[in-house]
Amino acid sequence: MNDNLENRQKLIECAKKEFMEKGFSKASLRKISADAGLTTGAIYFFFKDKNGLFGAIVDEPLNKVMQIVMEHYNSEQEEDFSIYEQADGDHDEFAEQLIAAMYENRDALLLLLEKSAGSRYEGTVDRIIELTDKTYSKLARNYAASCPGKKVDEYMQHWFSHIQINAFVHLITHEPDEKKALKHIKPIINYMVKEWMELTLEDDV
Amino acid sequence: MNDNLENRQKLIECAKKEFMEKGFSKASLRKISADAGLTTGAIYFFFKDKNGLFGAIVDEPLNKVMQIVMEHYNSEQEEDFSIYEQADGDHDEFAEQLIAAMYENRDALLLLLEKSAGSRYEGTVDRIIELTDKTYSKLARNYAASCPGKKVDEYMQHWFSHIQINAFVHLITHEPDEKKALKHIKPIINYMVKEWMELTLEDDV
Amino acid sequence: MNDNLENRQKLIECAKKEFMEKGFSKASLRKISADAGLTTGAIYFFFKDKNGLFGAIVDEPLNKVMQIVMEHYNSEQEEDFSIYEQADGDHDEFAEQLIAAMYENRDALLLLLEKSAGSRYEGTVDRIIELTDKTYSKLARNYAASCPGKKVDEYMQHWFSHIQINAFVHLITHEPDEKKALKHIKPIINYMVKEWMELTLEDDV
Amino acid sequence: MNDNLENRQKLIECAKKEFMEKGFSKASLRKISADAGLTTGAIYFFFKDKNGLFGAIVDEPLNKVMQIVMEHYNSEQEEDFSIYEQADGDHDEFAEQLIAAMYENRDALLLLLEKSAGSRYEGTVDRIIELTDKTYSKLARNYAASCPGKKVDEYMQHWFSHIQINAFVHLITHEPDEKKALKHIKPIINYMVKEWMELTLEDDV
DNA sequence: TATGAATGAGATTTCATTCAT
DNA sequence: CATGAATGAAATCTCATTCAT
Numbered sequence: 001m002n003d004n005l006e007n008r009q010k011l012i013e014c015a016k017k018e019f020m021e022k023g024f025s026k027a028s029l030r031k032i033s034a035d036a037g038l039t040t041g042a043i044y045f046f047f048k049d050k051n052g053l054f055g056a057i058v059d060e061p062l063n064k065v066m067q068i069v070m071e072h073y074n075s076e077q078e079e080d081f082s083i084y085e086q087a088d089g090d091h092d093e094f095a096e097q098l099i100a101a102m103y104e105n106r107d108a109l110l111l112l113l114e115k116s117a118g119s120r121y122e123g124t125v126d127r128i129i130e131l132t133d134k135t136y137s138k139l140a141r142n143y144a145a146s147c148p149g150k151k152v153d154e155y156m157q158h159w160f161s162h163i164q165i166n167a168f169v170h171l172i173t174h175e176p177d178e179k180k181a182l183k184h185i186k187p188i189i190n191y192m193v194k195e196w197m198e199l200t201l202e203d204d205v
Numbered sequence: 206m207n208d209n210l211e212n213r214q215k216l217i218e219c220a221k222k223e224f225m226e227k228g229f230s231k232a233s234l235r236k237i238s239a240d241a242g243l244t245t246g247a248i249y250f251f252f253k254d255k256n257g258l259f260g261a262i263v264d265e266p267l268n269k270v271m272q273i274v275m276e277h278y279n280s281e282q283e284e285d286f287s288i289y290e291q292a293d294g295d296h297d298e299f300a301e302q303l304i305a306a307m308y309e310n311r312d313a314l315l316l317l318l319e320k321s322a323g324s325r326y327e328g329t330v331d332r333i334i335e336l337t338d339k340t341y342s343k344l345a346r347n348y349a350a351s352c353p354g355k356k357v358d359e360y361m362q363h364w365f366s367h368i369q370i371n372a373f374v375h376l377i378t379h380e381p382d383e384k385k386a387l388k389h390i391k392p393i394i395n396y397m398v399k400e401w402m403e404l405t406l407e408d409d410v
Numbered sequence: 411m412n413d414n415l416e417n418r419q420k421l422i423e424c425a426k427k428e429f430m431e432k433g434f435s436k437a438s439l440r441k442i443s444a445d446a447g448l449t450t451g452a453i454y455f456f457f458k459d460k461n462g463l464f465g466a467i468v469d470e471p472l473n474k475v476m477q478i479v480m481e482h483y484n485s486e487q488e489e490d491f492s493i494y495e496q497a498d499g500d501h502d503e504f505a506e507q508l509i510a511a512m513y514e515n516r517d518a519l520l521l522l523l524e525k526s527a528g529s530r531y532e533g534t535v536d537r538i539i540e541l542t543d544k545t546y547s548k549l550a551r552n553y554a555a556s557c558p559g560k561k562v563d564e565y566m567q568h569w570f571s572h573i574q575i576n577a578f579v580h581l582i583t584h585e586p587d588e589k590k591a592l593k594h595i596k597p598i599i600n601y602m603v604k605e606w607m608e609l610t611l612e613d614d615v
Numbered sequence: 616m617n618d619n620l621e622n623r624q625k626l627i628e629c630a631k632k633e634f635m636e637k638g639f640s641k642a643s644l645r646k647i648s649a650d651a652g653l654t655t656g657a658i659y660f661f662f663k664d665k666n667g668l669f670g671a672i673v674d675e676p677l678n679k680v681m682q683i684v685m686e687h688y689n690s691e692q693e694e695d696f697s698i699y700e701q702a703d704g705d706h707d708e709f710a711e712q713l714i715a716a717m718y719e720n721r722d723a724l725l726l727l728l729e730k731s732a733g734s735r736y737e738g739t740v741d742r743i744i745e746l747t748d749k750t751y752s753k754l755a756r757n758y759a760a761s762c763p764g765k766k767v768d769e770y771m772q773h774w775f776s777h778i779q780i781n782a783f784v785h786l787i788t789h790e791p792d793e794k795k796a797l798k799h800i801k802p803i804i805n806y807m808v809k810e811w812m813e814l815t816l817e818d819d820v
Numbered sequence: 821t822a823t824g825a826a827t828g829a830g831a832t833t834t835c836a837t838t839c840a841t
Numbered sequence: 842c843a844t845g846a847a848t849g850a851a852a853t854c855t856c857a858t859t860c861a862t
Contacts, residue, residue, distance in 0.1 A: 007846080025230040025323055029832065042847055044833070117322035118230055155380065155389050162375050163368050170367050175360065184360045191404065199396065209821070234857065245858080247822055255857065414842070435640040435733060439836065450837080452843055460836065527732035528640055565790065565799045572785050573778050580777050585770065594770050601814065609806065622825080644853065657826055659854065 008046045010036040015053050019111050024054060025118030051120045058112045058121060061105035068097050069128070073135040091189050098168065099185060103178040113169055125169060133161040140200050151204035160199055164192055213251045215241040220258050224316050229259060230323030256325045263317045263326060266310035273302050274333070278340040296394050304390065307373065308383040318374055330374060338366040345405050356409035365405055369397055418456045420446040425463050429521050434464060435528030461530045468522045468531060471515035478507050479538070483545040501599050509595060512578065513588040523579055535579060543571040550610050561614035570610055574602055623661045625651040630668050634726050639669060640733030666735045673727045673736060676720035683712050684743070688750040706804050713783065714800060718793040728784055740784060748776040755815050766819035775815055779807055 014035040018027045029050060033040045047053040072094045102109055116122050140152045167188050175181045219240040223232045234255060238245045252258040277299045307314055321327050345357045372393050380386045424445040428437045439460060443450045457463040482504045512519055526532050550562045577598050585591045629650040633642045644665060648655045662668040687709045717724055731737050755767045782803050790796045 023322065028830080030830080039848055039850095040832080041834085041849075045846060050832070117228065155385075156392075158379065159372070159375055159389075159393070163371070166368070166371065167364070170364055174363060180360075184364075187361075187404075188364070191400075195396075195400075199392075212821085233855080235855085244823055245856095246824075246860085249858070249860095250822060417842080433732065438834080440834085449844055450835095451839085451845075454837070454839095455843065527638065565795075566802075568789065569782070569785055569799075569803070573781070576778070576781065577774070580774055584773065590770075594774075597771075597814075598774070601810075605806075605810075609802075643851080645851080654827055654829095655854075656828075656856090660825065665853070 007036065007038060007042065011038065011043060011046060011053070012057055016057055016107060016111065019054065019057070019115050020107070023115045023117055024050075024122075029053075054111075054116070054119050054121065057108050058116075061101075061108040062112060062121075062124070064101045064104075065098065065109070066128075068094070068101055069131075072098075073131070076135060076139065091193060092186065095185050095189055096182065099171075099178065099182050102168065102172050103181065106172060106176070109172055113173065125165065129161050129165045132165055133158050136161055136164075136196075140197075143197065144201055147201065149204055150201045153200055153202040156202070157200045160192075160196060167192070212241065212243060212247065216243065216248060216251060216258070217262055221262055221312060221316065224259065224262070224320050225312070228320045228322055229255075229327075234258075259316075259321070259324050259326065262313050263321075266306075266313040267317060267326075267329070269306045269309070270303065270314070271333075273299070273306050274336075277303075278336070281340060281344065296398060297391065300390055300394055301387065303373065304376075304383060304387050307377050308386065311377060311381070314377055318378065330370065334363075334366050334370045337370055338363050341366055341369075341401075345402075348402065349406055352406065354409055355406045358405055358407040361407070362405045365397075365401060372397070417446065417448060417452065421448065421453060421456060421463070422467055426467055426517060426521065429464065429467070429525050430517070433525045433527055434460075434532075439463075464521075464526070464529050464531065468518050468526075471511075471518040472522060472531075472534070474511045474514075475508065475519070476538075478504070478511055479541075482508075483541070486545060486549060501603060502596065505595055505599055506592065508578065509581075509588060509592050512582050513591065516582060516586075519582055523583065535575060539568075539571050539575045542575055543568050546571060546574075546606075550607075553607065554611055557611065559614055560611045563610055563612040566612070567610045570602070570606060577602070622651065622653060622657065626653065626658060626661060626668070627672055631672055631722060631726065634669065634672070634730050635722070638730045638732055639665075639737075644668075669726075669731070669734050669736065672723050673731075676716075676723040677727060677736075677739070679716045679719070680713065680724070681743075683709070683716055684746075687713075688746070691750060691754065706808060707801060710800050710804055711797065714786075714793060714797050717783070717787050718796065721787055721791070724787055728788065740780065744776050744780045747780055748773050751776055751779075751811075755812075758812065759816055762816065764819055765816045768815055768817040771817070772815045775807075775811060782807070 011032065014032045015027075018032045018035070022028070027050075029040050029043055032053075033043050036042075043053060047056055075090075112121055112124055116124065137152065137154075137157055140157055144150050144152050167185065171181050171185055175184060216237065219237045220232075223237045223240070227233075232255075234245050234248055237258075238248055241247075248258060252261055280295075317326055317329055321329065342357065342359075342362055345362055349355050349357050372390065376386050376390055380389060421442065424442045425437075428442045428445070432438070437460075439450050439453055442463075443453055446452075453463060457466055522531055522534055526534065547562065547564075547567055550567055554560050554562050577595065581591050581595055585594060626647065629647045630642075633647045633650070637643070642665075644655050644658055647668075648658050651657075658668060662671055727736055727739055731739065752767065752769075752772055755772055759765050759767050782800065786796050786800055790799060
């Protein structure tokens with residue numbers, strides 16, 4: 001019962017290292033299992049396959065993050081836009097939660113963000129951006145409807161979703177320290193909240 | 206001498222397709238040469254190896270782009286900061302040149318940006334961002350020196366370099382049409398020029 | 411003691427299915443035990459190994475059939491050949507017994523006949539044919555001794571053993587219904603009894 | 616140009632031996648290539664995969680045999696049934712051609728008949744029997760139409776196709792000598808031609 | 821200029837089997 | 842009675858690369 005989880009954990013640890021060094025595609029299951037003092041077969045006892053092993057590292061952290069994000073997006077959907085900009089508290093709280101979840105498993109998330117090429121998880125960020133875009137597109141269109149002579153600039157809207165997500169990607173990628181991360185991200189968020197509409201709405205000719 | 210170049214070209218064309226579909230790592234030289242009606246050996250006559258073949262597609266477009274970027278950065282270096290913000294023309298001209306160079310070989314650049322994982326070119330964007338950061342860091346520090354009680358926020362400065370470069374990456378990635386691309390990028394540049402200092406300088410305590 | 415046999419039975423049932431679908435060689439013990447809601451280890455508690463598991467399905471039905479066949483062959487041995495052809499009743503009775511035994515465990519026998527490649531049971535039919543051949547060769551030689559100028563054609567004799575056994579193999583393989591099977595086999599047997607000597611004896615030059 | 620075919624041939628020769636000894640499923644490509652003094656990769660240069668290697672041994676002999684069989688079946692189709700039984704010459708000629716084709720590559724055919732379990736060629740004999748059945752079913756039905764009060768016994772007809780084909784399978788399997796094979800098969804064929812209708816037609820009640 | 825042959829290393833995956841508990 | 846863990850061997854296959862011709 002001890003060996004049990006110990007070896008599984010050992011495999012995961014060694015896999016983390018190997019994936020981080022070589023990326024998913026070039027990582028060698030042979031090396032991972034050898035590093036763990038086991039055989040490749042052991043990997044296939046604990047995990048379905050290479051993707052499954054990667055998933056064992058990455059799934060839970062990703063899900064935690066996604067849950068927080070989804071909840072936030074759902075709550076945004078329901079908000080009255082007029083109070084949107086003043087709702088600093090909400091965004092701050094969201095940022096805090098998100099950063100916490102992200103830094104709890106920073107290494108796993110780094111794997112997902114930078115080393116997943118070739119795996120089933122390739123393109124995760126793009127999918128999150130897409131999701132973000134859908135959420136804020138709707139919000140923007142609602143708002144635009146109340147601004148005579150204005151409409152949403154689709155490209156700008158998409159780019160905005162892009163930098164919004166990448167603000168967090170950049171953060172976790174470049175700032176190892178969680179507290180500093182929080183300090184960095186707050187002005188960025190406030191800034192984005194403030195400038196969003198200016199960037200996104202264009203004259204409707 | 207004719208067959209020569211024809212076959213080389215055929216290989217490059219088929220390689221583009223294969224790299225685009227599968228990415229560098231999973232692309233098969235066998236398939237590339239077979240698609241070109243040749244054998245793997247032929248690839249090694251024309252190119253040093255897999256990386257060399259990728260480079261044959263990507264080097265020239267990358268160099269053109271880099272040259273334009275470097276020239277721009279060098280010229281920025283020499284400028285008096287006081288006139289920076291008014292120099293709209295400069296930035297527009299730069300954007301036009303850069304976009305032109307980028308769209309002249311959009312497919313090669315897309316390869317470089319999205320499909321180079323596993324190749325010697327992996328991380329090219331990061332290197333460009335680094336270069337950008339060095340350039341604008343210096344500029345920012347120079348400017349900060351003339352603003353009493355202010356200093357450069359290194360993280361913000363880096364993030365700024367990041368979105369600056371990624372504005373172009375996002376553009377070429379998401380907008381197939383060159384003219385539209387130019388329309389999209391101009392407000393973004395102006396916007397970044399305008400907000401740069403506000404984002405980058407923090408109180409020096 | 412109940413669970414015990416229940417699980418053993420479950421394993422056998424799932425093994426039947428798996429062996430039938432994939433054949434002995436490609437059948438997976440993992441899948442069998444998983445389908446039974448158990449682990450591979452369980453198989454090794456109840457059975458010696460893969461062949462042993464196959465045997466647990468196939469041994470008893472095979473033995474029943476073999477016993478009937480052996481008894482019949484032994485009784486044939488003792489008969490006076492002169493009355494051979496008239497003894498329709500004997501052959502009919504034998505056929506009825508054999509068919510009954512075969513259809514009682516048709517699925518196990520199908521496994522043995524069609525899906526045993528790679529197992530210890532591969533070639534069972536050939537061994538039965540060999541046995542048949544020995545029995546009827548002796549009979550034929552005895553008879554030939556009483557026919558001046560005739561001798562046994564060894565090849566024909568062997569072929570006869572072959573179609574004799576394969577008549578039953580074909581039957582169980584192609585006819586799911588026991589009653590119809592009996593209807594089919596009777597004329598075939600009568601026919602073979604009748605033609606045997608004509609096919610088997612040749613001029614002794 | 617010499618090495619070329621020599622090594623390919625060596626692989627085929629070693630593959631024949633290995634397939635014959637262990638059957639398709641258990642045969643090891645490693646062993647085959649090692650026996651040939653080459654690496655597994657070499658196999659994949661010359662052949663598509665394991666099935667392809669097996670096919671390289673078996674395809675041509677099989678095709679030759681099939682061609683002769685198909686031609687014969689087509690010619691039977693066109694014949695007037697009334698002269699069927701007298702046309703001994705036709706059947707003899709057919710047997711001679713077929714036996715010749717079969718014994719020209721007896722080893723390959725043995726592989727196909729006895730060692731193909733697990734390969735793409737598994738069940739080839741069954742498919743030939745099916746084809747035979749279709750051909751002779753039609754013939755039998757035509758004939759039955761001209762016999763008042765008679766109809767085709769489907770089971771018997773199928774069994775007949777079965778022993779017809781298996782006569783040849785048994786032959787090549789058990790008789791190494793081509794001339795003896797021819798001697799064996801002729802009386803069997805004549806016998807089958809003669810008895811076919813008696814076996815196949817039943818009273819139509 | 822390019823082929824055709826072959827290497828050699830390594831990839832992931834699957835399997836029957838074992839054994840302490 | 843059966844599990845869960847793990848082995849170890851082998852399997853097929855793929856690949857970039859080399860080189861004589």
